[in-house]
Amino acid sequence: MIRRSDFSKFDLWLIVFVVILSVIGIFTIYSAGFDVVTKINNGMYRKQIISFVIGLVFMFGIMVINFRIIEQNCFYIYIGLLFVVILTSFLAPSIRGTRAWIDFGFFSIQPSEFMKIATIVMLAKYLELRERDIQNFRELFVPAIITLVPVFFIMLQPDFGTAMIFIPVLFVMLFAAGADITHLVSVASIALIALLIPTYITHHEWLHTEAYNPLISFFKKGSGVFILIAVLIFISVIFFAFRFIFAKKSYRRIYIPATVLSIGLVLAVILQRSLRDYQKNRILVYLNPDLDPKGAGYNVIQAKIAIGSGGFFGKGYLSGTQTQYGFLPEKTSDFVFPVIAEEWGFFGALVVILLMFGIIYQGLKVALEAKDKFSSLLAFGLSSLFLFHAIINIGMVIGLTPVTGIPLCFVSYGGTNLIMCMIAVGILLSIKMSKSA
Amino acid sequence: MSVTSLRGRMLEAFRGKVFLFMSVTGGIFIIFIFQLINLQFIQGSYYSTRARSNIEDNVPVPASRGEVYDRHYDIKSSSNKVIASNRPSFNITTVPAKFENKKQMAEIVQRVAVLLGVDSFELLREMDKANPWQRIVIKEDVSFDVVVSIASHEELYEHIMWEDAPVRVYNYGPVFSHVMGYIGSIDPGEYDKLKDQGYKYYQKIGKNGIEKQYDNFLRGTDGSVKRIVDVHNRTEGEELGDEPVSGNNLVLSLDYELQNVAYTAMQDKMGSVIAVKPSTGEILVLLSKPDFDPNLITSKNASDILASLQNDEQKPFLNRAIQSKYPPASTFKLITSIAALEDEKWQPDWRYFCSGHYILKGLQDRSYQCYKGQSHGNLDMIGAIGMSCNVYFYNLGYKIGPTSIINYAKYLCMDKVTGIDLPGEISGFVPSKQWKMKTFGQGWFDGDTINLAIGQGFTSITPVALCDLVSAIVNRGIVYKPHLVREVRSQDNATVIKRIEREKLFEIPLSARTIETVTSGMRFGVTNGTSARLNYLKVPIAAKTGTVQTRSVVKSDNTQHAWFVGFAPFGGTPDDSVVVVVMVEYGVAGAIAAVPVGEAIFSKMISMGYFNDTQK
Known part of the structure; x- marks a missing residue:
């Protein structure tokens, strides 16, 4: 458990960034939630608020409990979650062609989101153990297996976006571990x-x-x-x-x-x-989505129109035509960033990018200051997870990277992703506080 | 020690890597910010336009195309002859880019195709080919009921729209077919050429005739209604964009009554009729047979009809008055006479005895016949013109030689276009010695000369050019450009915007004696000669006929084209005169086939009072 003095290591900035970004997300989801015709809000923002509160509980909970509990049980967590993911891949009901959610009636959970953290923890642990031999090519085999097994089953769901986020994380963690x-x-x-x-x-x-x-x-x-x-x-x-x-x-x-x-x-x-x-x-x-402007390219083209037409200060909250008249698809989840860029303009988009950078920056700082190799690699891995989400998501909507369904951390609608991200932040906070322990 | 230093080195390496990673992260975010600047500032106006065009549905409001009236248009009258006008109607349209995916598009298109009775396969192919943001017309000219049934099932017919689209109506159908032409959808080739002139890809454009020639006056400028729509094309609001500007009305020089008489008189003959006022060049009648009904081909789905007309052996689209040329036959004797008299190589009272044959002396003598070898006896020039005596003109042509005749044919512009205000006019042909040498490698023979003198052989002339010849004679050498439009008027208040003034085409100095002789010859043709059946008319007519020997390609028994050229009143002032030219292809009995048509027109003109001043 933590001592009183540890609170001096309390990473206030990280919490502030996360809370602001999540609140921006909730407001954006509210704005994007209006039906084009009836002008009635679909109420998704309420679910997001609930997820946010749950996320806060997890975040502070892990911070207080100490992440070592996760470290000690990382193998069981990994195996247990992998089992759930595999079950989900085969048994879960197909929602829009993907078996990724476990439905509990009033809420549903996407286990593959938690798999991201479990895999990173597992990798950090293994790489710490093998720190000295990692230069050997053969040593790359186990980390590859740790990563590719969940990737394989998530691909089966099929959830290409979630699966592919593991790969760059693996690479940068190997890189950081000294491969x-x-x-x-x-x-x-x-x-x-x-x-x-x-x-x-x-x-x-x-x-x-x-x-x-x-x-x-x-x-x-x-x-x-x-x-x-x-x-x-x-x-x-x-x-x-x-x-x-x-x-x-x-x-x-x-x-x-x-x-x-x-x-x-x-x-x-x-x-x-x-x-x-x-x-x-x-x-x-x-x-290259431009090759198919009516199919795959449609979403990105509409996203670019939304962003580009936003200008400096945007069209005003609740007044984006691309958002409110329904031209922007997936506007609460994968295409949430264009909603902000349209309604709040360059200003709003810049704030989101800077907040995201702030979170990653704070995460990397935690990695630098961490006492042991495991904590460093874990903090590094989690920060890179945020980074790759941001690169793939924002890069996609501004037309720089391929179209892949990946949420923007803290902003996009989606309880599991938000809670997962906040657990990750909780781990970062915990590492930061325990470094002098 | 070594362990700690190793640990320290590794920690240092890790720190370096994290810093590297952090810089790369910063770099990527800076690239993102640059791309945001690019999208929101550099390309901002482009994307703003795209965003606006997403929510704005610019429904074109078609301008009312100008109406077309005959020459007796009276602003106060309610019984004006409207040759072309418009009828309200609707088009069903769609924009392929509005559909979310091809599957949805195919489903809805199939549904609407069933409703409208069009080929969905063809339609989908067209939609695939077109620019996805272009409005595609699914069906034209649908009734209001159909529009209602689409409008009341928005969920079934998402992205299917409708718009006002008045249909062009040609009230007298085939009677004015070649004059009016018709309108049709602008094709991609035309659009590429004309888009700088404000034409839009969805517009109709004059394809032929007056509709084409005067398209810029008739078409007006389309307006638009801006609808604010959501992604499902549901209307959020509507605002009027630009008001359409109506096209202008045209008042033609054509006389509906006369055109109708000519149409009736021609029955199902092939050929053409032209009547012109030589004092101004105004055309009173312009008719070509066989004809077509332009009402049938203005609609979008008329490609079958269009194709069958285009492939018709009788070529109904050919405006035979301006796009066909024929040997002028005996009508050319007018030119031969003018050449002989103007060059003072011949006197009108020089007589020649027609035995029915003319012997051309040479290595081998050759005999040329008068019409059916009949003797005309002893004739002067007036008699020879009137009786259309070949032998007299063989002799005359032989005496004065070909150069003089060819020159006068060219002075009279028989080898040039008249510049009539219709598209596609062709020019006639007048041979020359050089041409013959170049084409046949042979010199000019005397036989060529005597053939030239009576209008057989190489020469060919369009009916409208022949009209100019008679006009030159009647109007004392001055020929005005033949034209069909008198006035351009505003459609809104009928004020005259432009009056088409007469325009001199050419002038040829003709002596009074020449005119006197030639017109008297033509008059003699009515009183005593080939056009005698016009003699009873109250107004004196002067006329010349011609029979073209030809090989028929269509009707095996009738192997002659018939010409009739005439004017009235004989001896009147040029201002009152009207020239009529009739050409009947493959007429029943030579020149006789064309004469009744001329008779019908002159007779109608007399009863309508065209020559009242002269009768008094």
Whole structure:
């Protein structure tokens, strides 16, 4: 339990930022909640207030109880939640095509949200234990499993947005824990090569360009690409062998790029041949929604119209035409930021971005000041979780990142997400207070 | 020690990484802020416009297209002949971009297609091709009941809209078909060319005839109603944007009664009729047969009718008065006469004996026949014109040579367009020695000359140009540009906005003797010659006929085109005169086929009092 003196370490700023941002969220949800025709509010803001209060209880509760309880039980929490997630993926009723919610009648819970924290705690714990060996490539295997198992089952729901938030968090936590940058970059490069080549080809075909493109014809036709892969594999094997024969670490510079390139190309060939056209088109539209202005691109275009038409001071609270006349879709959840930018203008959007940065900044400060590796990594992981939510969500609505259904922490409607975020803040507060313990 | 230092190094490394991460985070947020500045300030006005266009539904309020009247338009009269006007009606429209997805669009389009009886497949294809923000017309000219049934089921017909769309009505249908032309939806090619002139993609545009030529006067400027709508296109409010500006009315120089008489007289013959007042160039009658009903092709879904008309072997869209040329046959003898007299190579009283044959001397003598080889006896020039004696003109042409004749045909602009205010006029053709050498690699033979003299052979002339020839004779050498529109009037208060003044097309100095001789020859044709059936009319008519030998492509028995050119009153002042040209393709018995049409028109003009001043 905490001592009285610990309250001097009380992170008031973090709490202030979180409360202001959540209140902005509640007001925005109220504004976005009016029916286009009847002008009756749907009352979602009330549910959000309740969630906020519950969130506050959890936040202060964890702060007072001390996060060590979570640390000590992290394995059971992880396994237990994973079990619930798996059950949800198979047994939960399908709501808009996704089995992500457990319905309790008067409220419903999305276990995958809590899985985010459980995974981060688990990763922090494991990485603390393996701190010294983490430079070894083999040591990356367990963290990958810890992350990818829940990702796999969340993908099954399917909830692509929630699932993919785990990946960048894993990467930055490995990075912070001291994993070899070469390893991380290699894995990322393989994924990039494997995805970008088929996407590039699909884009080329989408545009119906007749122009001869030597890159594409090299990749699609003839055996050129297979010869290239064979040569690359040969090089990697030879130099990998040399490395041990001559015990020269510098051969890494040759065999790692060669291996990365060859694996990337093999995966690219497999993807290019196995994905059906509609799947490729979906990836393409995901990356560039402008290609499908009536379908996937519609939401983003309407969001950009809402933001762009907001100007400096906005159209006024409850007066955004994009919001109030229903042109902006998903305006309480994923597209809540455009509502603020439309009704409060650049000013309002800037305040939200700065508050979000403030929360992440305070979180990272906690990570720096934390006493032990576990607390540091945990605080770092949780901060990065907020960051990636913000990047993916805001980046999407301002048209910089692909369209992925991810809420904006503290602002978007959604009880589980809000409570999860506030639990995370509670952990941060607790770490901060216990550092001198 | 080493352990602590390792711990310290690792802590240091961790701190470095957190700082790096923090800077990257800051960098990303700065990029976000720049993008916000980009969206909200740099592109702010663009997105504001987009936001406005989301909630504003600019429903065009079509301008009332100008009405068209015949020449007897009287502002005070209630029985004006309205040739073209408008009838209130509705269009059912939609905007593809308003639909949330293709599935919803397909569902609603199919539903509305069933209601309206249109092809939903075709419609969806059109919607896919078009700019998604463009209004697409699903069906034109629907009744108010249909609009009501759509309006009362908004949930079934989301994003389906309607708008006022008056339908063009051509009150006399085919009678004025070639003159009026018709209107149709602007096609993408036309739109690209005309959008700078204020045309909109959804508008109707004159496709032919007066409708095309005077489109800028007729069309007016569309107004708009701004509806404030939500995403489901439900109306939140309405405000009037710009008021439509009505198009202008046209008062034609055409005479409804005369046009109608010509139409009746032509029955189902192919050919054309023109009547012109040579003193001004005003056209009283302009008719082409076969015709079409423009009312059937103004609607959007008339492409079948349009295609069948376009593919019709008889080419009903061809305005034969200005878009067909024929050998002028005996009507050309007027030009030959003018050339002979003006160049003073011939005297009107020079006589020649017609034996029914003309022997052209050469290596081998060749014999040319008069009409059916009949002898006309001893004729002077007036008699030769009146009896249309080929032999006389063979002799005359041989004597004066081709150059003089060709020159006069060109002075009289027989190879040029008349500049009539209708689109698509073609010019006639007058041969020359050089042309023949270039085309056939042969020199000009005497046989060519005598063929030229009687209007057979290479020459071909449009009916409207032939009208100018007679006008030149009647109007003492001055020819005014033939035109169909007299006045442009405001649709709102009928005040005259523009009066079309006569415009001199060309002038050719003709001596009084030439005019006297040629007109007397034409008069002789009525009193004693080929147009004798007009002799009974109270007003003296002068006329010339012509028979074109041709090979029929349509009717196997009738292998001759018939010309009739005439004017009245003979001996009157040019100001009262009216010139009539009739061309009947594949007439029953040569020139005779065209004469009754001329007769009907002159007879009607007399009874209408066109020549009252002369009769007194």
